[in-house]
Amino acid sequence: MNMLKTMMLGTAVAAIAGTTAMADGHACDISEGRVNIVGNEFPAIQSVAAAALECASGAEQAASNLTSEHQTINVAGMSGNPAEYTSAIVANSSIVALINEDVIRPLDELVSAYGADIPPQQLITVGGKVMAVAFMANAQHLVYRADVLEKAGLDVPTSYEEVLAAAEKIRADGIMENPVGGAYAAGWNLAQEFTNMYIGTGGEFFEPGTAKVSINNAKGVEALEMMKALTAYMNPDYLTHDSNATSAEWEAGNVALMNMWGSRTGVLMDEEGATEEVYSNTKAGGPLTVGDSGTPATTLWWDGWTVAKNISDADAAATFKSLAKATSPALLNEETMSQAVWLMEGYKPEAVNEGVLASVAAGSTPYPMVPFQGLLHTAMGDNIADFLQGSESAEQTLADIEAAYTAAATEQGFLK
Amino acid sequence: MKHSSFFWFVLPSAFLMLLFIAMPIASVVTQSLYTAHEQVIVEVKNCGPFGCKTEQSVDQEATKALRDAQPLGKFAGLDIYTDRNHLAVGELRTAWVNADGLPDFGNALMNLPFYKALTFTLTYTAIVTPLTLILGFMIAVAINSVPKAFKGPTIFISLLPFIVTPLVGSLVLFWMVDARGILGTGLQWLANDPTLSVKANTALMWIMLMFYGVWHSAPFAFVIYYAGLQTVNSETLEAAMIDGASRWERIRYVVVPHLLPLTTFIALIQLMDNFRVFEPIVSFSAQAHATSLSYAIYNDLTGETRLLSSAAATSVLTIIGVAILLSPVLIRTYRDFGTPK
Numbered sequence: 001m002n003m004l005k006t007m008m009l010g011t012a013v014a015a016i017a018g019t020t021a022m023a024d025g026h027a028c029d030i031s032e033g034r035v036n037i038v039g040n041e042f043p044a045i046q047s048v049a050a051a052a053l054e055c056a057s058g059a060e061q062a063a064s065n066l067t068s069e070h071q072t073i074n075v076a077g078m079s080g081n082p083a084e085y086t087s088a089i090v091a092n093s094s095i096v097a098l099i100n101e102d103v104i105r106p107l108d109e110l111v112s113a114y115g116a117d118i119p120p121q122q123l124i125t126v127g128g129k130v131m132a133v134a135f136m137a138n139a140q141h142l143v144y145r146a147d148v149l150e151k152a153g154l155d156v157p158t159s160y161e162e163v164l165a166a167a168e169k170i171r172a173d174g175i176m177e178n179p180v181g182g183a184y185a186a187g188w189n190l191a192q193e194f195t196n197m198y199i200g201t202g203g204e205f206f207e208p209g210t211a212k213v214s215i216n217n218a219k220g221v222e223a224l225e226m227m228k229a230l231t232a233y234m235n236p237d238y239l240t241h242d243s244n245a246t247s248a249e250w251e252a253g254n255v256a257l258m259n260m261w262g263s264r265t266g267v268l269m270d271e272e273g274a275t276e277e278v279y280s281n282t283k284a285g286g287p288l289t290v291g292d293s294g295t296p297a298t299t300l301w302w303d304g305w306t307v308a309k310n311i312s313d314a315d316a317a318a319t320f321k322s323l324a325k326a327t328s329p330a331l332l333n334e335e336t337m338s339q340a341v342w343l344m345e346g347y348k349p350e351a352v353n354e355g356v357l358a359s360v361a362a363g364s365t366p367y368p369m370v371p372f373q374g375l376l377h378t379a380m381g382d383n384i385a386d387f388l389q390g391s392e393s394a395e396q397t398l399a400d401i402e403a404a405y406t407a408a409a410t411e412q413g414f415l416k
Numbered sequence: 417m418k419h420s421s422f423f424w425f426v427l428p429s430a431f432l433m434l435l436f437i438a439m440p441i442a443s444v445v446t447q448s449l450y451t452a453h454e455q456v457i458v459e460v461k462n463c464g465p466f467g468c469k470t471e472q473s474v475d476q477e478a479t480k481a482l483r484d485a486q487p488l489g490k491f492a493g494l495d496i497y498t499d500r501n502h503l504a505v506g507e508l509r510t511a512w513v514n515a516d517g518l519p520d521f522g523n524a525l526m527n528l529p530f531y532k533a534l535t536f537t538l539t540y541t542a543i544v545t546p547l548t549l550i551l552g553f554m555i556a557v558a559i560n561s562v563p564k565a566f567k568g569p570t571i572f573i574s575l576l577p578f579i580v581t582p583l584v585g586s587l588v589l590f591w592m593v594d595a596r597g598i599l600g601t602g603l604q605w606l607a608n609d610p611t612l613s614v615k616a617n618t619a620l621m622w623i624m625l626m627f628y629g630v631w632h633s634a635p636f637a638f639v640i641y642y643a644g645l646q647t648v649n650s651e652t653l654e655a656a657m658i659d660g661a662s663r664w665e666r667i668r669y670v671v672v673p674h675l676l677p678l679t680t681f682i683a684l685i686q687l688m689d690n691f692r693v694f695e696p697i698v699s700f701s702a703q704a705h706a707t708s709l710s711y712a713i714y715n716d717l718t719g720e721t722r723l724l725s726s727a728a729a730t731s732v733l734t735i736i737g738v739a740i741l742l743s744p745v746l747i748r749t750y751r752d753f754g755t756p757k
Binding site: 211 | 474501
């Protein structure tokens with residue numbers, strides 16, 4: 001037990017040493033104000049936060065809280081006055097909650113004072129006001145096992161219809177029993193897969209210009225039917241598999257085709273956790289399509305940083321300067337280059353990032369940034385499992401989602 | 417005790433109860449009667465690395481004026497309680513009118529989130545509570561007759577399920593019943609069905625959750641019963657023995673009546689605990705098969721948009737549910753202590 005602890009501590013120290021070494025020599029001219037960052041926890045964000053703290057080492061406070069539970073604390077941590085966190089690192093779905101609660105400030109003045117170097121495509125503007133600075137892109141795309149496809153004599157699928165055909169062939173050939181994977185855990189993950197699929201059929205979530213949901217239509221049924229068809233080739237426990245469990249299934253060599261996050265492919269392709277046969281044959285494909293709408297069945301995501309509203313101007317300046325420096329081209333080096341699809345100049349893509357770039361190139365749709373999308377996402381996550389388990393019709397499930405959303409949106413004041 | 421000393425004696429705890437129990441409940445009840453303000457929505461152009469799109473956004477200044485005017489929100493009365501995500505009064509009425517017989521009405525009921533959660537919560541409470549009592553009692557009686565030298569270790573092992581954190585305990589079981597786990601594979605072998613999966617089957621998932629519930633809380637009942645067993649009058653037991661009572665008869669006519677007040681106590685605690693079943697649903701990722709009232713509250717509070725009023729309404733409904741469940745036991749206890757002996 002003690003030995004295990006020592007080993008773990010050793011790894012932790014090495015990891016910290018690694019990030020500090022990387023951010024070395026980036027101390028900036030910041031002598032006042034606070035910098036306190038809250039954000040998700042994965043390698044790319046860890047690198048950004050470490051670089052920002054290094055830059056802000058002369059500030060009154062330089063701290064970060066990176067956790068996968070960041071969404072449950074960022075609004076609360078920024079609502080006080082002065083706010084505990086001076087910056088939250090968010091994605092296009094989670095920035096909506098911060099805007100709705102009015103806890104982040106427009107960055108226009110800070111951009112003109114300190115951000116002349118930030119290229120315009122990195123600035124996230126809402127109604128003409130800069131609200132965040134994006135630094136990386138993410139998307140879900142096909143991940144496949146080259147050796148399994150070759151063995152079955154198949155080309156790399158580009159549509160879900162081809163995935164179904166390939167899965168049938170792999171199963172019929174006796175190579176794998178359940179060759180398809182996917183993060184179909186009831187809740188957020190399942191709702192995300194439906195969002196992808198529904199966008200892929202060319203569907204619109206709301207009546208134009210309103211908060212009135214409209215997914216109970218032929219496209220909604222088509223999306224659900226395709227999801228159900230895919231689950232026939234999945235591990236029967238699919239409703240409990242989130243992204244982590246799906247990745248574990250992949251590394252165990254049980255899956256040959258899946259729709260997975262670009263930010264997670266690096267883990268699948270490295271030497272840890274899988275046999276050589278699995279990791280060396282893991283390849284990133286493009287986004288998949290469904291039907292003939294021409295829109296890829298995936299959503300584009302960015303990760304970016306914000307600055308809290310309820311903090312002093314000195315705090316805001318220190319936060320802005322350190323994060324602007326942290327997400328400048330100076331961040332890119334051998335270690336950080338493959339961690340994400342960076343939006344900064346000087347980024348050179350590697351094999352792990354091809355899927356995300358292909359998704360961007362294919363003209364995929366960004367995840368909607370409307371204030372009530374989160375409510376619909378929750379309603380979808382609560383109801384889709386009923387259809388996949390065969391306990392009700394697709395129309396009934398879609399009607400349930402609409403009804404659950406309508407009740408929640410009425411409560412939140414989005415609908416009358 | 418004199419009235420004044422009684423007053424000073426209970427004052428600190430009364431104050432703390434007021435502060436930490438009564439006031440939060442009052443706050444939750446208030447919250448459940450108000451909803452968020454009407455959001456002022458404007459169309460804006462959103463731009464980012466993937467281009468521009470016209471989308472809706474909340475007009476902060478206009479909404480802020482509304483918020484400042486009425487900081488608590490918009491008074492909604494019982495609207496939240498009656499909406500579809502709670503008591504669903506309107507949907508129930510429609511289902512009752514349109515239903516083709518009782519089973520059809522039942523299906524419509526199960527389709528409404530509150531009744532679905534309530535059904536699981538009540539089934540769980542009704543099955544787990546008595547099983548916990550019986551199993552706990554059986555363990556206590558068995559361990560009471562173990563030779564002294566082995567008593568310590570056996571008690572320790574019997575207590576383990578209760579010591580292990582619920583979240584961890586259920587995760588351990590979760591992986592054991594996985595299709596590739598030791599219990600999952602064992603079940604497949606027993607049932608002679610290689611595709612059997614506990615996690616994919618609603619009925620099996622319910623059984624597993626209840627099995628876990630009994631496994632986790634039986635030691636609690638055991639400890640209390642075991643302590644109670646130490647107070648059984650040995651002279652009465654010996655007298656019964658001399659009268660020729662078998663071991664079973666001694667337990668039935670001496671031990672069980674002696675432990676009855678304890679049973680009331682354990683049942684009370686277990687009813688409350690089981691009605692709030694929550695951790696196993698999260699750690700078994702069972703939300704596709706079973707939801708409980710507590711899970712509904714958690715779900716409202718962890719979405720990207722927090723539904724405070726909805727969570728508050730479900731909390732109040734849970735409190736009412738606990739009160740209804742406990743009322744028979746409480747009335748009974750009140751009578752027992754109320755009658756002069």
